[in-house]
Amino acid sequence: MSANKTFQLNTGQLLPAVGFGTWMGWPPTGTDGGTTAEENYHAVLAALRAGYRHIDTAAVYRVEEAVGRALKDSGIPRSEIFVTTKLDCPDHGRVADALGESLKRLDLDYVDLYLIHWPQGAGAAKDVTPLETWLQMEKLVGIEKVKAIGVSNFSEKTFASLLEKGSIVPAVNQVEVHPYLPSIQLREFHDKHGIHTMAYSPLGGQLQTQLLGNKNTLLADEVISEIAKSHLVTPGQVLLAWNVLNGSSVIPKSANPERMKANLELPALGKEEMKRIDELHRSEGKHQRLATPPQGLHGWSYQDLGWDVHRGPDRHSRMRRGSDSQLRRMSFYVRSRSCFGMSGIGEARNTPIPICLIAIPEASRSCARGVGTYRDLLRL
Numbered sequence: 382m383s384a385n386k387t388f389q390l391n392t393g394q395l396l397p398a399v400g401f402g403t404w405m406g407w408p409p410t411g412t413d414g415g416t417t418a419e420e421n422y423h424a425v426l427a428a429l430r431a432g433y434r435h436i437d438t439a440a441v442y443r444v445e446e447a448v449g450r451a452l453k454d455s456g457i458p459r460s461e462i463f464v465t466t467k468l469d470c471p472d473h474g475r476v477a478d479a480l481g482e483s484l485k486r487l488d489l490d491y492v493d494l495y496l497i498h499w500p501q502g503a504g505a506a507k508d509v510t511p512l513e514t515w516l517q518m519e520k521l522v523g524i525e526k527v528k529a530i531g532v533s534n535f536s537e538k539t540f541a542s543l544l545e546k547g548s549i550v551p552a553v554n555q556v557e558v559h560p561y562l563p564s565i566q567l568r569e570f571h572d573k574h575g576i577h578t579m580a581y582s583p584l585g586g587q588l589q590t591q592l593l594g595n596k597n598t599l600l601a602d603e604v605i606s607e608i609a610k611s612h613l614v615t616p617g618q619v620l621l622a623w624n625v626l627n628g629s630s631v632i633p634k635s636a637n638p639e640r641m642k643a644n645l646e647l648p649a650l651g652k653e654e655m656k657r658i659d660e661l662h663r664s665e666g667k668h669q670r671l672a673t674p675p676q677g678l679h680g681w682s683y684q685d686l687g688w689d690v691h692r693g694p695d696r697h698s699r700m701r702r703g704s705d706s707q708l709r710r711m712s713f714y715v716r717s718r719s720c721f722g723m724s725g726i727g728e729a730r731n732t733p734i735p736i737c738l739i740a741i742p743e744a745s746r747s748c749a750r751g752v753g754t755y756r757d758l759l760r761l
């Protein structure tokens with residue numbers, strides 16, 4: 382498949398099928414698997430030199446300044462690079478100002494795509510509705526600082542008011558999509574409304590690698606590995622090709638120059654191979670979100686987000702059944718003590734599981750790993 386493949390957005394812009402992700406993992410300090418902003422500068426520069434022409438970043442990744450430097454130092458004309466950045470949740474009440482701050486950090490006059498990172502506001506903006514934020518986004522169009530506007534982590538539920546009351550159809554919805562979470566119904570919804578699907582964490586995401594000790598179950602999947610062998614490519618390339626052949630762009634992140642290059646060269650999968658991969662999520666225990674903590678984010682649960690938690694055997698339903706092998710694969714990603722009140726863990730409280738707990742109090746960051754039970758977790 383050509384490395385130069387593009388998709389056309391509803392604005393007429395051409396978006397490279399394979400872009401480059403810049404989320405540094407968590408915590409973004411270069412410790413515990415995360416990369417530093419400086420490492421990110423080098424990664425983005427190397428990615429641009431390797432041929433990437435779409436860079437995906439966000440205010441909350443805290444790398445916009447490093448991304449901006451890499452864009453400049455690459456010497457590639459600005460007009461040849463597609464830059465996406467995102468509005469952070471606490472900024473939902475101040476969209477124009479937040480865009481200005483992102484542009485300043487990026488040292489750019491405009492971004493090609495500006496996304497609402499999550500539908501929910503946070504902090505001072507916690508009561509701002511997705512529609513209110515979208516109406517502010519619409520005002521950006523025409524001021525020459527953004528070429529297109531879109532959303533991320535939206536579902537049919539959170540899209541409803543935007544499509545009903547907004548006057549611009551979002552160009553993109555950036556969501557988690559991979560063979561274990563194919564999001565078929567959501568992609569059909571996007572197609573119906575002319576919204577492009579941009580797949581994040583297309584390789585299973587960094588949380589898997591960071592929190593589960595390099596055991597990325599998706600990259601290790603037997604079917605994916607078998608297909609990769611037959612094409613003499615890596616499982617990662619097969620995963621990316623599957624998404625692109627389904628019409629979604631991908632934004633894999635890699636700090637490794639070889640993987641970075643390989644991710645641009647995708648195999649042409651046959652119909653039968655695509656079908657085998659399409660079927661993967663139907664196997665018991667496979668349908669799951671790999672990139673978002675099970676308790677949701679910024680005070681919104683999966684249900685609030687309108688995510689398809691009850692369709693297919695996902696993490697939540699598995700937790701309720703309390704299967705040991707599946708529970709062992711669970712990780713906990715806890716933002717504060719209030720998150721300990723997770724639902725559906727009743728019968729599993731004494732099951733030993735690996736706990737990777739990242740507690741992030743307001744003023745300090747701390748990280749702890751270990752093996753314990755849910756009871757231990759609740760005692761912390």
Ligand SMILES: NC(=O)c1ccc[n+]([C@@H]2O[C@H](COP(=O)([O-])OP(=O)(O)OC[C@H]3O[C@@H](n4cnc5c(N)ncnc54)[C@H](OP(=O)(O)O)[C@@H]3O)[C@@H](O)[C@H]2O)c1
Pocket residue numbers: 401402403404405437438498533534555556580581582583584585586587588590600615616617618632633634635636637640641643644672
């Ligand atoms: N909108 C949102 O809410 C949201 C959420 C999550 C992510 N994102 C965006 O999506 C991007 C990608 O998602 P992600 O960073 O979570 O994860 P990802 O791209 O699915 O996976 C990245 C991980 O896979 C490894 N990797 C890269 N290429 C590989 C290959 N060919 N074979 C095996 N391993 C490979 C990387 O390690 P090495 O670096 O060592 O290669 C890294 O640990 C992010 O960087 C961010 O820009 C958006």
